[in-house]
Amino acid sequence: MATKETKRRGRPRSFDRETALEQAMRSFWEQGYEATSISDLTRTMGISAPSLYAAFGDKRALFGEVVTEYGRVYGGFLSRAVAEEPTARRGVERALREAAAEYTLPGRPRGCLVISAALNTAPASAEVAESLREMRLANVRDIQRAIAADVASGALPATTDAAALAHYVGAVMQGMSQQARDGADRATLEAIAELAMRAWPRTAGEKRTGGGEGEGVREKRKKETGPRPGA
Amino acid sequence: MATKETKRRGRPRSFDRETALEQAMRSFWEQGYEATSISDLTRTMGISAPSLYAAFGDKRALFGEVVTEYGRVYGGFLSRAVAEEPTARRGVERALREAAAEYTLPGRPRGCLVISAALNTAPASAEVAESLREMRLANVRDIQRAIAADVASGALPATTDAAALAHYVGAVMQGMSQQARDGADRATLEAIAELAMRAWPRTAGEKRTGGGEGEGVREKRKKETGPRPGA
DNA sequence: GTTTTTCTGTAGCGAGCGATACAGAAAGCG
Protein backbone atom coordinates (compact mmCIF):
# COMPACT_ATOMS: atom_id res chain seq x y z
CA MET A 1 0.00 0.00 0.00
CA ALA A 2 1.50 3.32 -1.08
CA THR A 3 -0.07 5.61 1.45
CA LYS A 4 2.52 8.38 1.36
CA GLU A 5 4.21 9.34 -1.88
CA THR A 6 7.55 11.17 -1.89
CA LYS A 7 6.70 14.72 -0.95
CA ARG A 8 3.53 16.35 -2.20
CA ARG A 9 3.66 19.85 -3.50
CA GLY A 10 1.43 22.74 -2.48
CA ARG A 11 -0.22 23.49 0.79
CA PRO A 12 -0.43 20.37 2.94
CA ARG A 13 -3.73 19.04 4.24
CA SER A 14 -4.47 20.44 7.66
CA PHE A 15 -6.36 17.41 8.99
CA ASP A 16 -5.65 13.71 9.28
CA ARG A 17 -7.46 11.93 6.48
CA GLU A 18 -7.84 8.62 8.30
CA THR A 19 -9.16 10.24 11.43
CA ALA A 20 -11.68 12.17 9.38
CA LEU A 21 -12.69 8.96 7.59
CA GLU A 22 -13.18 7.25 10.93
CA GLN A 23 -15.43 10.07 12.09
CA ALA A 24 -17.43 9.86 8.88
CA MET A 25 -17.83 6.15 9.47
CA ARG A 26 -19.29 6.76 12.91
CA SER A 27 -21.83 9.16 11.46
CA PHE A 28 -22.91 6.83 8.66
CA TRP A 29 -22.93 3.90 11.06
CA GLU A 30 -25.22 5.66 13.50
CA GLN A 31 -27.61 7.43 11.17
CA GLY A 32 -27.32 5.63 7.86
CA TYR A 33 -26.33 6.95 4.46
CA GLU A 34 -29.22 9.24 3.60
CA ALA A 35 -29.93 10.55 7.08
CA THR A 36 -26.34 11.74 7.40
CA SER A 37 -26.03 15.16 5.77
CA ILE A 38 -22.92 16.86 4.49
CA SER A 39 -23.17 19.35 7.34
CA ASP A 40 -23.36 16.44 9.81
CA LEU A 41 -20.17 15.13 8.25
CA THR A 42 -18.29 18.42 8.17
CA ARG A 43 -19.17 18.96 11.83
CA THR A 44 -18.08 15.55 13.10
CA MET A 45 -15.07 15.36 10.80
CA GLY A 46 -14.01 18.83 11.86
CA ILE A 47 -13.43 20.08 8.32
CA SER A 48 -15.24 22.34 5.89
CA ALA A 49 -17.26 21.19 2.92
CA PRO A 50 -14.67 22.08 0.24
CA SER A 51 -12.02 20.14 2.18
CA LEU A 52 -14.32 17.16 2.32
CA TYR A 53 -15.01 17.24 -1.40
CA ALA A 54 -11.33 17.76 -2.23
CA ALA A 55 -10.25 14.82 -0.08
CA PHE A 56 -13.02 12.30 -0.75
CA GLY A 57 -14.84 13.27 -3.94
CA ASP A 58 -18.53 13.39 -3.12
CA LYS A 59 -20.84 11.92 -0.50
CA ARG A 60 -21.22 8.62 -2.31
CA ALA A 61 -17.48 8.15 -2.79
CA LEU A 62 -16.87 8.98 0.86
CA PHE A 63 -19.43 6.37 1.84
CA GLY A 64 -17.68 3.87 -0.40
CA GLU A 65 -14.40 4.46 1.40
CA VAL A 66 -16.22 4.22 4.71
CA VAL A 67 -17.67 0.83 3.80
CA THR A 68 -14.28 -0.46 2.72
CA GLU A 69 -12.69 0.72 5.94
CA TYR A 70 -15.56 -0.70 7.96
CA GLY A 71 -15.09 -4.09 6.36
CA ARG A 72 -11.37 -3.99 7.03
CA VAL A 73 -11.58 -2.97 10.68
CA TYR A 74 -14.98 -3.95 12.06
CA GLY A 75 -17.08 -6.08 9.77
CA GLY A 76 -14.74 -8.83 8.66
CA PHE A 77 -15.39 -11.16 11.56
CA LEU A 78 -17.95 -13.30 9.75
CA SER A 79 -15.75 -14.07 6.76
CA ARG A 80 -12.80 -14.63 9.07
CA ALA A 81 -14.69 -17.01 11.33
CA VAL A 82 -16.09 -19.02 8.44
CA ALA A 83 -12.71 -19.15 6.72
CA GLU A 84 -10.62 -20.00 9.75
CA GLU A 85 -12.71 -22.53 11.66
CA PRO A 86 -12.49 -26.15 10.60
CA THR A 87 -16.23 -26.66 10.15
CA ALA A 88 -19.15 -24.52 9.10
CA ARG A 89 -20.74 -25.16 12.46
CA ARG A 90 -17.79 -23.82 14.41
CA GLY A 91 -17.44 -20.92 12.01
CA VAL A 92 -21.05 -19.88 12.33
CA GLU A 93 -21.05 -20.47 16.07
CA ARG A 94 -18.03 -18.23 16.46
CA ALA A 95 -19.40 -15.61 14.10
CA LEU A 96 -22.68 -15.40 16.00
CA ARG A 97 -20.88 -15.16 19.33
CA GLU A 98 -18.59 -12.45 17.99
CA ALA A 99 -21.55 -10.62 16.48
CA ALA A 100 -23.19 -10.46 19.92
CA ALA A 101 -20.06 -8.74 21.20
CA GLU A 102 -19.31 -6.56 18.18
CA TYR A 103 -22.87 -5.27 17.84
CA THR A 104 -22.95 -4.03 21.44
CA LEU A 105 -19.40 -2.87 22.10
CA PRO A 106 -19.44 0.35 24.13
CA GLY A 107 -17.98 3.38 22.44
CA ARG A 108 -19.16 2.61 18.97
CA PRO A 109 -22.48 2.59 17.12
CA ARG A 110 -24.60 -0.50 17.69
CA GLY A 111 -25.30 -3.15 15.11
CA CYS A 112 -23.75 -3.60 11.69
CA LEU A 113 -23.22 -0.79 9.21
CA VAL A 114 -23.64 -3.04 6.18
CA ILE A 115 -26.94 -4.32 7.51
CA SER A 116 -28.47 -1.05 8.60
CA ALA A 117 -26.87 1.93 6.85
CA ALA A 118 -28.82 1.91 3.60
CA LEU A 119 -32.33 0.69 4.29
CA ASN A 120 -35.30 2.90 3.50
CA THR A 121 -33.50 4.72 0.75
CA ALA A 122 -35.06 7.08 -1.73
CA PRO A 123 -34.66 6.10 -5.40
CA ALA A 124 -31.75 8.55 -5.69
CA SER A 125 -29.67 6.35 -3.38
CA ALA A 126 -30.71 3.07 -4.92
CA GLU A 127 -27.15 2.32 -6.02
CA VAL A 128 -25.79 2.64 -2.53
CA ALA A 129 -28.52 0.42 -1.13
CA GLU A 130 -27.86 -2.12 -3.85
CA SER A 131 -24.14 -2.29 -3.10
CA LEU A 132 -24.76 -3.08 0.56
CA ARG A 133 -27.44 -5.59 -0.37
CA GLU A 134 -24.92 -7.37 -2.54
CA MET A 135 -22.45 -7.47 0.31
CA ARG A 136 -25.10 -9.11 2.48
CA LEU A 137 -25.87 -11.65 -0.23
CA ALA A 138 -22.16 -12.36 -0.66
CA ASN A 139 -21.90 -13.12 3.03
CA VAL A 140 -24.81 -15.52 2.85
CA ARG A 141 -23.08 -17.21 -0.08
CA ASP A 142 -19.90 -17.47 1.99
CA ILE A 143 -21.79 -19.28 4.71
CA GLN A 144 -23.58 -21.43 2.19
CA ARG A 145 -20.29 -22.49 0.62
CA ALA A 146 -18.87 -23.59 3.96
CA ILE A 147 -22.02 -25.53 4.76
CA ALA A 148 -22.08 -27.21 1.36
CA ALA A 149 -18.46 -28.23 1.84
CA ASP A 150 -19.33 -29.89 5.14
CA VAL A 151 -22.30 -31.66 3.58
CA ALA A 152 -19.99 -33.00 0.91
CA SER A 153 -17.45 -34.14 3.48
CA GLY A 154 -20.06 -35.80 5.67
CA ALA A 155 -19.68 -33.38 8.54
CA LEU A 156 -23.29 -32.43 7.96
CA PRO A 157 -26.17 -34.74 6.97
CA ALA A 158 -26.65 -35.20 3.24
CA THR A 159 -30.21 -33.99 3.67
CA THR A 160 -29.03 -30.55 4.82
CA ASP A 161 -30.32 -27.69 2.68
CA ALA A 162 -27.20 -25.52 2.54
CA ALA A 163 -28.95 -22.52 1.03
CA ALA A 164 -31.75 -22.58 3.59
CA LEU A 165 -29.37 -22.95 6.50
CA ALA A 166 -27.20 -20.12 5.23
CA HIS A 167 -30.20 -17.83 4.80
CA TYR A 168 -31.28 -18.75 8.31
CA VAL A 169 -27.89 -17.74 9.72
CA GLY A 170 -27.99 -14.51 7.73
CA ALA A 171 -31.45 -13.73 9.01
CA VAL A 172 -30.40 -14.33 12.61
CA MET A 173 -27.40 -12.02 12.24
CA GLN A 174 -29.54 -9.31 10.69
CA GLY A 175 -32.06 -9.76 13.47
CA MET A 176 -29.30 -9.50 16.07
CA SER A 177 -28.10 -6.27 14.49
CA GLN A 178 -31.59 -4.82 14.64
CA GLN A 179 -32.12 -5.98 18.20
CA ALA A 180 -28.83 -4.34 19.15
CA ARG A 181 -30.03 -1.09 17.59
CA ASP A 182 -33.29 -1.47 19.49
CA GLY A 183 -31.35 -1.62 22.74
CA ALA A 184 -30.68 -5.31 23.38
CA ASP A 185 -27.52 -5.83 25.40
CA ARG A 186 -24.70 -8.26 24.79
CA ALA A 187 -26.08 -10.99 27.04
CA THR A 188 -29.40 -10.93 25.20
CA LEU A 189 -27.66 -11.22 21.84
CA GLU A 190 -25.50 -14.05 23.13
CA ALA A 191 -28.62 -15.88 24.23
CA ILE A 192 -30.08 -15.40 20.77
CA ALA A 193 -26.88 -16.73 19.21
CA GLU A 194 -26.89 -19.77 21.44
CA LEU A 195 -30.54 -20.50 20.74
CA ALA A 196 -29.96 -20.07 17.04
CA MET A 197 -27.28 -22.75 17.08
CA ARG A 198 -29.75 -25.26 18.51
CA ALA A 199 -31.32 -25.35 15.07
CA TRP A 200 -28.07 -26.61 13.58
CA PRO A 201 -28.47 -30.01 11.91
CA ARG A 202 -27.17 -32.99 13.86
CA THR A 203 -25.58 -36.06 12.38
CA ALA A 204 -27.00 -39.47 13.25
CA GLY A 205 -25.34 -40.38 16.56
CA GLU A 206 -25.09 -36.90 18.00
CA LYS A 207 -25.78 -35.94 21.61
CA ARG A 208 -27.90 -32.87 22.23
CA THR A 209 -26.04 -30.88 24.90
CA GLY A 210 -22.36 -30.17 25.33
CA GLY A 211 -20.27 -28.52 22.66
CA GLY A 212 -21.07 -31.34 20.26
CA GLU A 213 -18.74 -31.54 17.30
CA GLY A 214 -19.52 -34.38 14.94
CA GLU A 215 -17.38 -33.08 12.13
CA GLY A 216 -15.45 -34.99 9.59
CA VAL A 217 -13.09 -32.24 8.57
CA ARG A 218 -10.31 -31.77 11.09
CA GLU A 219 -7.60 -29.69 9.53
CA LYS A 220 -8.00 -25.92 9.46
CA ARG A 221 -9.68 -24.78 6.33
CA LYS A 222 -8.09 -21.72 4.81
CA LYS A 223 -9.98 -19.91 2.09
CA GLU A 224 -8.40 -17.67 -0.47
CA THR A 225 -11.21 -15.18 -0.04
CA GLY A 226 -10.35 -12.08 1.96
CA PRO A 227 -12.48 -10.91 4.83
CA ARG A 228 -15.80 -9.38 3.92
CA PRO A 229 -17.84 -7.15 6.19
CA GLY A 230 -21.28 -7.38 7.64
CA ALA A 231 -23.97 -9.95 7.21
CA MET B 1 -66.95 3.54 14.53
CA ALA B 2 -68.61 6.76 13.32
CA THR B 3 -67.07 7.05 9.89
CA LYS B 4 -69.80 9.10 8.27
CA GLU B 5 -71.60 11.79 10.24
CA THR B 6 -75.01 13.05 9.11
CA LYS B 7 -74.28 15.30 6.14
CA ARG B 8 -71.19 17.50 6.14
CA ARG B 9 -71.50 21.03 4.94
CA GLY B 10 -69.37 22.70 2.30
CA ARG B 11 -67.67 21.29 -0.73
CA PRO B 12 -67.30 17.54 -0.44
CA ARG B 13 -63.92 15.83 -0.67
CA SER B 14 -63.14 14.82 -4.22
CA PHE B 15 -61.13 11.70 -3.36
CA ASP B 16 -61.69 8.61 -1.27
CA ARG B 17 -59.86 9.06 2.02
CA GLU B 18 -59.29 5.35 2.65
CA THR B 19 -57.97 4.72 -0.82
CA ALA B 20 -55.58 7.64 -0.44
CA LEU B 21 -54.47 6.30 2.93
CA GLU B 22 -53.84 2.90 1.38
CA GLN B 23 -51.69 4.49 -1.31
CA ALA B 24 -49.75 6.42 1.31
CA MET B 25 -49.17 3.16 3.16
CA ARG B 26 -47.67 1.58 0.09
CA SER B 27 -45.26 4.47 -0.31
CA PHE B 28 -44.15 4.44 3.33
CA TRP B 29 -43.97 0.66 3.28
CA GLU B 30 -41.70 0.63 0.25
CA GLN B 31 -39.44 3.56 0.95
CA GLY B 32 -39.72 4.20 4.65
CA TYR B 33 -40.82 7.32 6.49
CA GLU B 34 -38.06 9.77 5.70
CA ALA B 35 -37.33 8.66 2.16
CA THR B 36 -40.98 9.22 1.22
CA SER B 37 -41.47 12.88 0.35
CA ILE B 38 -44.67 14.85 0.32
CA SER B 39 -44.47 15.05 -3.46
CA ASP B 40 -44.10 11.24 -3.59
CA LEU B 41 -47.25 11.04 -1.51
CA THR B 42 -49.28 13.56 -3.48
CA ARG B 43 -48.34 11.75 -6.69
CA THR B 44 -49.25 8.25 -5.53
CA MET B 45 -52.30 9.40 -3.59
CA GLY B 46 -53.49 11.38 -6.58
CA ILE B 47 -54.21 14.54 -4.59
CA SER B 48 -52.54 17.90 -4.11
CA ALA B 49 -50.55 18.95 -1.06
CA PRO B 50 -53.23 21.18 0.49
CA SER B 51 -55.77 18.35 0.21
CA LEU B 52 -53.34 16.02 1.93
CA TYR B 53 -52.74 18.44 4.78
CA ALA B 54 -56.44 19.20 5.14
CA ALA B 55 -57.34 15.52 5.32
CA PHE B 56 -54.47 14.08 7.36
CA GLY B 57 -52.75 16.92 9.24
CA ASP B 58 -49.06 16.69 8.48
CA LYS B 59 -46.64 14.03 7.33
CA ARG B 60 -46.14 12.60 10.80
CA ALA B 61 -49.87 12.35 11.52
CA LEU B 62 -50.43 10.69 8.15
CA PHE B 63 -47.75 8.17 8.98
CA GLY B 64 -49.42 7.55 12.31
CA GLU B 65 -52.69 6.73 10.57
CA VAL B 66 -50.80 4.56 8.12
CA VAL B 67 -49.22 2.57 10.94
CA THR B 68 -52.58 2.07 12.63
CA GLU B 69 -54.16 0.91 9.38
CA TYR B 70 -51.18 -1.33 8.67
CA GLY B 71 -51.54 -2.99 12.04
CA ARG B 72 -55.25 -3.50 11.50
CA VAL B 73 -55.02 -4.98 8.02
CA TYR B 74 -51.55 -6.45 7.52
CA GLY B 75 -49.42 -6.55 10.62
CA GLY B 76 -51.65 -8.10 13.22
CA PHE B 77 -50.87 -11.71 12.44
CA LEU B 78 -48.24 -12.11 15.15
CA SER B 79 -50.47 -10.93 17.98
CA ARG B 80 -53.35 -12.93 16.58
CA ALA B 81 -51.33 -16.11 16.29
CA VAL B 82 -49.90 -15.81 19.78
CA ALA B 83 -53.30 -14.97 21.24
CA GLU B 84 -55.32 -17.62 19.45
CA GLU B 85 -53.09 -20.68 19.52
CA PRO B 86 -53.21 -22.86 22.61
CA THR B 87 -49.46 -22.81 23.24
CA ALA B 88 -46.63 -20.38 22.68
CA ARG B 89 -44.96 -22.90 20.43
CA ARG B 90 -47.93 -23.20 18.12
CA GLY B 91 -48.44 -19.46 18.18
CA VAL B 92 -44.86 -18.72 17.23
CA GLU B 93 -44.77 -21.51 14.67
CA ARG B 94 -47.88 -20.13 13.01
CA ALA B 95 -46.63 -16.56 13.20
CA LEU B 96 -43.35 -17.45 11.53
CA ARG B 97 -45.11 -19.42 8.82
CA GLU B 98 -47.51 -16.58 8.19
CA ALA B 99 -44.66 -14.10 8.18
CA ALA B 100 -42.98 -16.04 5.38
CA ALA B 101 -46.15 -15.64 3.33
CA GLU B 102 -47.03 -12.09 4.34
CA TYR B 103 -43.54 -10.72 3.74
CA THR B 104 -43.45 -12.00 0.16
CA LEU B 105 -47.04 -11.67 -1.05
CA PRO B 106 -47.09 -10.42 -4.64
CA GLY B 107 -48.69 -7.06 -5.21
CA ARG B 108 -47.54 -5.45 -2.01
CA PRO B 109 -44.26 -4.17 -0.62
CA ARG B 110 -42.01 -6.83 0.86
CA GLY B 111 -41.23 -7.26 4.51
CA CYS B 112 -42.82 -5.54 7.48
CA LEU B 113 -43.51 -1.82 7.66
CA VAL B 114 -43.05 -1.65 11.42
CA ILE B 115 -39.68 -3.34 11.14
CA SER B 116 -38.27 -1.41 8.24
CA ALA B 117 -40.01 1.93 7.75
CA ALA B 118 -38.12 4.03 10.27
CA LEU B 119 -34.56 2.79 10.45
CA ASN B 120 -31.69 5.16 9.68
CA THR B 121 -33.63 8.21 10.69
CA ALA B 122 -32.21 11.69 11.12
CA PRO B 123 -32.64 13.19 14.59
CA ALA B 124 -35.63 15.15 13.32
CA SER B 125 -37.60 11.91 12.93
CA ALA B 126 -36.44 10.36 16.19
CA GLU B 127 -39.98 10.30 17.57
CA VAL B 128 -41.30 8.30 14.65
CA ALA B 129 -38.44 5.82 14.91
CA GLU B 130 -39.03 5.52 18.63
CA SER B 131 -42.73 4.76 18.20
CA LEU B 132 -42.03 1.88 15.82
CA ARG B 133 -39.26 0.62 18.08
CA GLU B 134 -41.74 0.49 20.93
CA MET B 135 -44.16 -1.49 18.80
CA ARG B 136 -41.40 -4.00 18.10
CA LEU B 137 -40.56 -4.25 21.78
CA ALA B 138 -44.25 -4.69 22.62
CA ASN B 139 -44.42 -7.60 20.21
CA VAL B 140 -41.42 -9.24 21.84
CA ARG B 141 -43.14 -8.79 25.19
CA ASP B 142 -46.27 -10.43 23.78
CA ILE B 143 -44.26 -13.46 22.78
CA GLN B 144 -42.43 -13.48 26.08
CA ARG B 145 -45.70 -13.46 28.00
CA ALA B 146 -47.02 -16.45 26.09
CA ILE B 147 -43.77 -18.33 26.66
CA ALA B 148 -43.71 -17.52 30.36
CA ALA B 149 -47.29 -18.78 30.66
CA ASP B 150 -46.29 -22.08 29.12
CA VAL B 151 -43.29 -22.35 31.41
CA ALA B 152 -45.59 -21.82 34.36
CA SER B 153 -48.04 -24.44 33.10
CA GLY B 154 -45.35 -26.99 32.41
CA ALA B 155 -45.76 -26.91 28.65
CA LEU B 156 -42.20 -25.66 28.47
CA PRO B 157 -39.25 -26.71 30.65
CA ALA B 158 -38.81 -24.71 33.85
CA THR B 159 -35.29 -23.89 32.71
CA THR B 160 -36.58 -21.99 29.68
CA ASP B 161 -35.43 -18.36 29.52
CA ALA B 162 -38.63 -16.74 28.31
CA ALA B 163 -37.03 -13.37 27.58
CA ALA B 164 -34.18 -14.89 25.59
CA LEU B 165 -36.51 -17.12 23.58
CA ALA B 166 -38.81 -14.20 22.83
CA HIS B 167 -35.92 -12.03 21.69
CA TYR B 168 -34.75 -14.90 19.50
CA VAL B 169 -38.14 -15.13 17.82
CA GLY B 170 -38.20 -11.36 17.36
CA ALA B 171 -34.76 -11.41 15.81
CA VAL B 172 -35.74 -14.18 13.40
CA MET B 173 -38.82 -12.27 12.27
CA GLN B 174 -36.83 -9.10 11.77
CA GLY B 175 -34.24 -11.09 9.85
CA MET B 176 -36.96 -12.63 7.70
CA SER B 177 -38.32 -9.18 6.91
CA GLN B 178 -34.89 -8.00 5.84
CA GLN B 179 -34.27 -11.11 3.78
CA ALA B 180 -37.60 -10.55 2.06
CA ARG B 181 -36.56 -7.01 1.23
CA ASP B 182 -33.26 -8.36 -0.06
CA GLY B 183 -35.15 -10.58 -2.47
CA ALA B 184 -35.66 -13.88 -0.64
CA ASP B 185 -38.76 -15.70 -1.86
CA ARG B 186 -41.48 -17.31 0.18
CA ALA B 187 -39.97 -20.79 0.13
CA THR B 188 -36.68 -19.46 1.47
CA LEU B 189 -38.46 -17.65 4.29
CA GLU B 190 -40.49 -20.74 5.09
CA ALA B 191 -37.29 -22.73 5.34
CA ILE B 192 -35.89 -20.12 7.71
CA ALA B 193 -39.05 -20.32 9.81
CA GLU B 194 -38.90 -24.09 9.98
CA LEU B 195 -35.23 -24.07 10.93
CA ALA B 196 -35.88 -21.43 13.56
CA MET B 197 -38.45 -23.66 15.24
CA ARG B 198 -35.86 -26.40 15.68
CA ALA B 199 -34.34 -24.25 18.39
CA TRP B 200 -37.57 -24.44 20.38
CA PRO B 201 -37.06 -26.03 23.81
CA ARG B 202 -38.22 -29.62 24.14
CA THR B 203 -39.74 -31.16 27.21
CA ALA B 204 -38.22 -34.32 28.64
CA GLY B 205 -39.83 -37.14 26.66
CA GLU B 206 -40.17 -35.33 23.34
CA LYS B 207 -39.49 -36.77 19.90
CA ARG B 208 -37.43 -34.70 17.49
CA THR B 209 -39.28 -34.91 14.17
CA GLY B 210 -42.95 -34.70 13.35
CA GLY B 211 -45.17 -31.86 14.46
CA GLY B 212 -44.37 -32.62 18.10
CA GLU B 213 -46.73 -31.03 20.57
CA GLY B 214 -45.95 -31.81 24.18
CA GLU B 215 -48.09 -29.07 25.62
CA GLY B 216 -49.99 -29.04 28.83
CA VAL B 217 -52.48 -26.36 27.89
CA ARG B 218 -55.21 -27.69 25.66
CA GLU B 219 -58.04 -25.21 25.57
CA LYS B 220 -57.74 -22.20 23.27
CA ARG B 221 -56.17 -19.28 25.00
CA LYS B 222 -57.94 -16.00 24.30
CA LYS B 223 -56.16 -12.82 25.30
CA GLU B 224 -57.90 -9.52 25.87
CA THR B 225 -55.17 -7.76 23.94
CA GLY B 226 -56.07 -6.66 20.43
CA PRO B 227 -53.88 -7.43 17.46
CA ARG B 228 -50.63 -5.51 17.22
CA PRO B 229 -48.68 -5.12 14.03
CA GLY B 230 -45.19 -6.03 13.02
CA ALA B 231 -42.36 -7.66 14.90
C1' DG C 1 -81.27 33.34 -5.15
C1' DT C 2 -77.53 34.70 -1.12
C1' DT C 3 -74.66 33.21 2.56
C1' DT C 4 -71.73 30.04 4.84
C1' DT C 5 -68.72 26.35 4.92
C1' DT C 6 -65.40 23.30 3.13
C1' DC C 7 -62.41 21.62 -0.28
C1' DT C 8 -59.24 22.35 -4.52
C1' DG C 9 -55.34 24.09 -7.35
C1' DT C 10 -51.67 27.47 -8.07
C1' DA C 11 -47.97 29.33 -6.44
C1' DG C 12 -44.56 30.04 -3.24
C1' DC C 13 -42.65 30.27 1.73
C1' DG C 14 -38.19 29.50 4.66
C1' DA C 15 -34.98 25.91 5.50
C1' DG C 16 -31.87 22.47 4.51
C1' DC C 17 -29.91 19.54 1.01
C1' DG C 18 -25.52 18.18 -1.90
C1' DA C 19 -22.13 20.49 -4.14
C1' DT C 20 -19.00 24.58 -5.81
C1' DA C 21 -16.83 29.36 -7.30
C1' DC C 22 -13.69 32.12 -5.67
C1' DA C 23 -9.98 34.33 -3.34
C1' DG C 24 -6.53 33.88 -0.06
C1' DA C 25 -3.12 31.00 2.60
C1' DA C 26 0.66 27.75 2.84
C1' DA C 27 3.73 24.65 1.11
C1' DG C 28 7.65 23.02 -2.67
C1' DC C 29 10.42 24.38 -6.78
C1' DG C 30 13.34 27.30 -9.61
Add this chain to the structure above:
DNA sequence: CGCTTTCTGTATCGCTCGCTACAGAAAAAC
Protein backbone atom coordinates in the same frame (compact mmCIF):
# COMPACT_ATOMS: atom_id res chain seq x y z
C1' DC D 1 12.59 36.05 -4.36
C1' DG D 2 8.74 34.76 -7.73
C1' DC D 3 5.96 30.81 -9.60
C1' DT D 4 3.24 26.91 -9.30
C1' DT D 5 0.50 23.84 -6.78
C1' DT D 6 -2.64 22.51 -3.37
C1' DC D 7 -5.54 23.24 0.46
C1' DT D 8 -8.80 26.36 3.34
C1' DG D 9 -12.77 29.44 4.54
C1' DT D 10 -16.58 32.29 3.01
C1' DA D 11 -20.35 32.65 0.63
C1' DT D 12 -23.00 30.96 -2.07
C1' DC D 13 -25.45 27.89 -6.14
C1' DG D 14 -29.79 25.32 -7.77
C1' DC D 15 -32.80 22.04 -5.91
C1' DT D 16 -35.97 19.69 -2.98
C1' DC D 17 -37.85 19.44 1.46
C1' DG D 18 -42.27 19.99 4.50
C1' DC D 19 -45.70 23.09 4.62
C1' DT D 20 -49.15 26.96 3.70
C1' DA D 21 -51.45 31.64 1.92
C1' DC D 22 -54.71 32.69 -1.13
C1' DA D 23 -58.43 32.78 -4.32
C1' DG D 24 -61.78 30.24 -6.67
C1' DA D 25 -65.06 26.11 -6.87
C1' DA D 26 -68.74 23.29 -4.96
C1' DA D 27 -71.72 21.80 -1.70
C1' DA D 28 -75.40 22.70 2.39
C1' DA D 29 -78.08 26.28 4.97
C1' DC D 30 -80.90 30.23 4.75
